[in-house]
Amino acid sequence: MSTGILLQIAQTLAAILLAPLLMGWVNQCRAWLQGRSAPPLTQPYRTLKKLFHKDVVIAHNASPLFRFAPYMVFACMALAAGLVPTIANDLPFSPAADAIALVGVFALARVFLALAAMDIGTSFGTLGARREMLVSFLAEPALLMVFFTASLISHSTELPTIVEALAHKQFVIYPSMAFAAVAFWMVSTAENARIPVDNPTTHLELTMIHEAMILEYSARHLALIEWAVALKLFTYSALGIALFVPWGIAPRGDLYALPLAVLALLLKMMAGGAALSLLEAISAKVRLFRAPEFLGTAFLLGVLGMLIHFLLEV
Amino acid sequence: MMDLSLVQLAWAGVLCWLGLGLAALLVQRLRGLLNLIFPLGAIVALGLAAIGAMALLGHASAIVLPIGLPDLPFHLRLDELSAFFLILLGGAAFGVTLYAWGYFRHQESGSLALLLLWYHLFLAGMTTVLLADDAYAFMVAWEVMALSSYFLVTTDHDQPDIRRAGFLYLLIAHVGAVALLLCFGVLQGGGVEGAGDYTFDTMRLAEMTPFWASVAFLLALFGFGAKAGLVPMHVWLPEAHPAAPSPVSALMSGVMLKTAIYGLLRVTFDLLNVQLGWWGALALALGLVTALYGVIFAAVQSDMKRLLAWSSIENIGVLLAGFGLTLIFYTDGKGALAALSLTAMLYHALNHAFFKGLLFTGAGAVLHATGERNMDKLGGLMRVMPWTAWLTLIGALAIAGLPPLNGFVSEWLLLQAFLLTPGLNQSYLNMVIPVAAASVALAAALAAYVMVKFFGVTFLGVARSGAVAKAHEAGWRERLGMIWLAAGCVALGLFPAQVIAALAPVVRLLTGQTLVNDGSWFLLAPVDAERASYAPLVFFAVVLVTLLLVFIWVRRVYHGRIRRADPWDCGYPEQDARMQDSAEGFGQPIRQIFSSFMRVERETPDPFDRHPRYRGDSRDKLWVLLYQPIADVAAWLSDKAGRLQHGRIQWYLIYSFATLIFLLVFVTR
Numbered sequence: 016m017s018t019g020i021l022l023q024i025a026q027t028l029a030a031i032l033l034a035p036l037l038m039g040w041v042n043q044c045r046a047w048l049q050g051r052s053a054p055p056l057t058q059p060y061r062t063l064k065k066l067f068h069k070d071v072v073i074a075h076n077a078s079p080l081f082r083f084a085p086y087m088v089f090a091c092m093a094l095a096a097g098l099v100p101t102i103a104n105d106l107p108f109s110p111a112a113d114a115i116a117l118v119g120v121f122a123l124a125r126v127f128l129a130l131a132a133m134d135i136g137t138s139f140g141t142l143g144a145r146r147e148m149l150v151s152f153l154a155e156p157a158l159l160m161v162f163f164t165a166s167l168i169s170h171s172t173e174l175p176t177i178v179e180a181l182a183h184k185q186f187v188i189y190p191s192m193a194f195a196a197v198a199f200w201m202v203s204t205a206e207n208a209r210i211p212v213d214n215p216t217t218h219l220e221l222t223m224i225h226e227a228m229i230l231e232y233s234a235r236h237l238a239l240i241e242w243a244v245a246l247k248l249f250t251y252s253a254l255g256i257a258l259f260v261p262w263g264i265a266p267r268g269d270l271y272a273l274p275l276a277v278l279a280l281l282l283k284m285m286a287g288g289a290a291l292s293l294l295e296a297i298s299a300k301v302r303l304f305r306a307p308e309f310l311g312t313a314f315l316l317g318v319l320g321m322l323i324h325f326l327l328e329v
Numbered sequence: 330m331m332d333l334s335l336v337q338l339a340w341a342g343v344l345c346w347l348g349l350g351l352a353a354l355l356v357q358r359l360r361g362l363l364n365l366i367f368p369l370g371a372i373v374a375l376g377l378a379a380i381g382a383m384a385l386l387g388h389a390s391a392i393v394l395p396i397g398l399p400d401l402p403f404h405l406r407l408d409e410l411s412a413f414f415l416i417l418l419g420g421a422a423f424g425v426t427l428y429a430w431g432y433f434r435h436q437e438s439g440s441l442a443l444l445l446l447w448y449h450l451f452l453a454g455m456t457t458v459l460l461a462d463d464a465y466a467f468m469v470a471w472e473v474m475a476l477s478s479y480f481l482v483t484t485d486h487d488q489p490d491i492r493r494a495g496f497l498y499l500l501i502a503h504v505g506a507v508a509l510l511l512c513f514g515v516l517q518g519g520g521v522e523g524a525g526d527y528t529f530d531t532m533r534l535a536e537m538t539p540f541w542a543s544v545a546f547l548l549a550l551f552g553f554g555a556k557a558g559l560v561p562m563h564v565w566l567p568e569a570h571p572a573a574p575s576p577v578s579a580l581m582s583g584v585m586l587k588t589a590i591y592g593l594l595r596v597t598f599d600l601l602n603v604q605l606g607w608w609g610a611l612a613l614a615l616g617l618v619t620a621l622y623g624v625i626f627a628a629v630q631s632d633m634k635r636l637l638a639w640s641s642i643e644n645i646g647v648l649l650a651g652f653g654l655t656l657i658f659y660t661d662g663k664g665a666l667a668a669l670s671l672t673a674m675l676y677h678a679l680n681h682a683f684f685k686g687l688l689f690t691g692a693g694a695v696l697h698a699t700g701e702r703n704m705d706k707l708g709g710l711m712r713v714m715p716w717t718a719w720l721t722l723i724g725a726l727a728i729a730g731l732p733p734l735n736g737f738v739s740e741w742l743l744l745q746a747f748l749l750t751p752g753l754n755q756s757y758l759n760m761v762i763p764v765a766a767a768s769v770a771l772a773a774a775l776a777a778y779v780m781v782k783f784f785g786v787t788f789l790g791v792a793r794s795g796a797v798a799k800a801h802e803a804g805w806r807e808r809l810g811m812i813w814l815a816a817g818c819v820a821l822g823l824f825p826a827q828v829i830a831a832l833a834p835v836v837r838l839l840t841g842q843t844l845v846n847d848g849s850w851f852l853l854a855p856v857d858a859e860r861a862s863y864a865p866l867v868f869f870a871v872v873l874v875t876l877l878l879v880f881i882w883v884r885r886v887y888h889g890r891i892r893r894a895d896p897w898d899c900g901y902p903e904q905d906a907r908m909q910d911s912a913e914g915f916g917q918p919i920r921q922i923f924s925s926f927m928r929v930e931r932e933t934p935d936p937f938d939r940h941p942r943y944r945g946d947s948r949d950k951l952w953v954l955l956y957q958p959i960a961d962v963a964a965w966l967s968d969k970a971g972r973l974q975h976g977r978i979q980w981y982l983i984y985s986f987a988t989l990i991f992l993l994v995f996v997t998r
Binding site for chain 1: 708709711712722726729730731732737741744745747748759760763764766767770771773774775777778780781782784785786789790791852854860861862863864867868871872875876879880883886887888890891892893894895896897898899904906908909910914915917918919921922
């Protein structure tokens, strides 16, 4: 039990500390693909450091909710990172919240950020909040459908049990998981504000979704939000790994598998980040009202995955 | 206590409410005494909730009251199902009544006395509906509830819109009541030969053929559905609930709709002893349509109380979906799963009473402070009314189904029930259920959209009109009521294992099984801890600890300097409050995506118009497609029937004669 708790804390802390590194890696890959000279891997850390040292500038009419939201968002993302099995599968905290609760944690963070964006009362803030909720009302059920497909296969909504069932039982190819994987990729681009739904590097307010929500934030608040964004990307990558390529995650109680698990995770994350930047480089951002179509497709693919499970795999 | 059974105590509570209502009329000149009636009523509500809690532990008790018609006394009975709904009623009514105490304190004495009479009559009627053990008492109480709430809805009857809403409510309530009367008729008709009474006991003994059982079920679904706001009988709800004063809206949405759910459960699982699987599929489909329809329309509303009313329709849809799922499992012989989905449904009913009560009281506080229901004229209220805002935020997060509050628990349980379906005997149901689960997830995600809109546009941002400038915080009585309801939302969210244990007797009564919690006192694990578990307390503690650690770390390691400045204006200095999203604007994406569900009327001005006015109106298509034709046919028929009237006595005598002949032929045949 005590090793479990230690492992849990270590894994969560590692996620928090390594998350900006993954962001740096994705940015680096993208710069290479775009033929630019890349910023160093540690650039996100430097940005965070800079932001933490600045003075906070807050609008006159900001309410306490505005100042509370970044902490809330960061805490939610840290919690989510702690729930997903990244290295080890033996997590004492995992019974507290299953895959459905994980979706709830993401939703909690999103609602707080959207409310904070509406707090100052600028036109772009409310616009961003509206668009974010528009994207999420389709992305969230789609993500749930992906989890449902996985949990129908493993007869559990507990993430460690799902991973256990998918990674450590005999190897079977599940057609339903193929649909789920496509749906998951579409959802995670939308939820992480990446191309084709949103562009994280845009400077044009009219096309912003996520960035429009955080226009009013500065200094440590902005740093926390940026960090939470990196953490969210990390958590989604870990989720994708846990659901679709779980091999290598250390099974319960097997401490000797840990070094291999760390290595596997690093390699998978590097490959995943490179794939993400490649997909971003070759696709274009869609118009806002095409985004519901994109996500509606993801939602339907998720539902199809479940139906296919009932048709072929039961 | 020894010689008084619980049902007698509950009836005493009803009598107390009736007495308080009548006393209000007597003491209307004495303002001091009049002001005491609401707190006394609140104490009665708390007492009834306590009686309900005790009845959950004990056995059913019954009495026969010698009131009513000769040979037709009132039968009352308090079993576990009634007890659960009594707790719901008492718990929500306590908070709402405390709130009403403050809300109506500036009301003019005469109208306040009348309002107090109808208010307590309404509460007494709802309680008697729950206690009734024969069709006669049930229908009398049902009518008392409908009529008193009609008078409450039309409190501000000087406005034509409110009169119209009240009439629509009365009409549909009575169409529903007729269906219920027929339903009880069918139930009694199948009863024991010669037993001419309408007691529920007789109905329980009835041996029904599947056909007549289905007729009774469909009539009950129609009748109770009309009361609950099931699509397509929902049209009265978004008109009547906003028209009522806010505490009454809170009671109507939070509690009165649940009496319809109670009735549906009572008839289906208790009175009928045959249940068919397709009933469940029908209820599930209707529930999901209602849920999606309700939430989509909630997203395009600009009136905050109307938005909340539509959201009630959504929640009723979710409840009905849970009911349908229970029926499917129950008829399929999966008792444990039926217990799970019934638990989810009852849990959601309890949750909805608290968070919808809280949201309506919060909206009422805003309405009271600003005189404005239109969200397009509000905004920035968080700074003026922080108590109301933070308490309403709890309600909004709860109804949006976010952990660790109560809305999430019932949603989680319902989704678990959907996930456990593989292995139903009818394979077509196995295919339908994933689609149903997807619809529930979609409705829940849209509910979050609606709540961000409701809270963000009303309480955040900058004031959109002068109405906000004179706003003031709600008084301490209102706050006390809202705190009670918010505490309910938090407690129901954090202690699900205890709530489920308390629900067990109800679930056992209806499905014969209970939901076994595999976890400990803080861990909710229905069926099996390996399958799924959720520990809100741990969850909450971890969020809190992380929050504190991050806060302390950030504030300790770095300086805490803050500069205040104007918001960033994007290089365009002439920013004003009208550039924020209006309620209309926030709902625009939903209107565009789901435009096929609604009829949109738009007025967009000429580009050279000096005083442009924009108006967009999204209306319910069913109103045109279903209700308008029915109204037209009714008008046409009455027009034709009007020709029978000549004003000549000879003709009328001939009519009577013809009727007599017809009846004689009919009887002697």
